[in-house]
Amino acid sequence: MTESKRQRQKAQTKEHLIETAYAVFSSRGIMAARMADIAAAAGVSHGTVFLHFNTQEALIEEVVAHYGALIALETHALAERCGSMEELLRAHLGAISAYEPFYTRLVLENRMLPTAARDSWIDIQSAVSLHFNRVAERESSRIEKRGIPDAMLFNMWMGLVHYYLANGGLFAPEGNVIRRHGTTLVGSFLKLLNG
Template sequence: MTQYAGVDEMPESQRQKQKKQTRKHLITMAFNQLAKDGLINTRTADIAKAAGVSHGTVFAHFPTRDALLTEVINEFGARVTRRLHELAGGGSVHEILEAHLKGLAEFEPFYTRLVREGSLLPESARNTLIMIQSAVSFHLSQAAEREMAAGIIRRLPMHLLFNTWIGLVHYYLANGDLFSPGKPVLERYGKELLEHYLTLITE
């Protein structure tokens, strides 16, 4: 009985591997398509076409469009917060924010869509976005607590510390067509925004 089960498991493992690869490919294509056409305007048919699969294949992996969108935002969050987790042991406020900017800059077109269209997202996707921001806030607050205690930065409420930073970044991204038409906003202004923010909170 065990022998037959072992034989049966081999092709199943191969199918599962192929299924995971297809799912990963769909997420990548969806990520690119959503960045290009927007979170609201992009259709699942557009994603299927970009991925080179049938429309039905999308729904074989994701029961609804909202489920796919939430998974794409999850993937984005994992990529951005990976940099922050590497610094979690003892990074400075400067290092945390610099890592945050680098992570966002790699995916600026998609993140800009999130900033501009976030209020229109389904609840599950909004909750995922909130979790991403909470991870950034957590790492920033840890570094800030150390530097406040050391007298390096001013004592400020943590929510203001984070919201001032994220608000500054979001304002520039949301108005990128004014500040940096045709060019990445964070590449042009990221360093300046970081330096300006640090002057606001430094003792």
């Protein structure tokens, strides 16, 4: 069955709303953005947004699921080729760098998000964790972990990255923490591992 012109237009409008909401969430915050803000930024009526998303929660869930999947896929794609912990850490930063403003909002607001959006956030972290644990196991003879379990090492890495992102105004007032401090984050974490 072929798609009608009306169905294509409706799908395009929904896609435009998701992209617009992503941009608004990235700049203003996920929970602070209103449906009216999305409508105005998209150049559509307030009712058009509600036609595609019954509630603000539904819009948030869809945007986080869509962009969360992109971040997780990028993480998998980059991490699959990594042979060392350093390469993996750089790949992780590379995967989130294109989405840094939105990812930072997820770091800051994840506990306030609707349940399905929090689940998408967990999926992103799981993508990183999977590859982190694989590399940690492979490099266990080369990495001096000082008896620290792999799960704790992963949490230390994520905590370091998320701390810098959450305090981006302090670490990178121009707005790009990863570009400015990525090499330092990777190097510092590797020093913690290897003494």
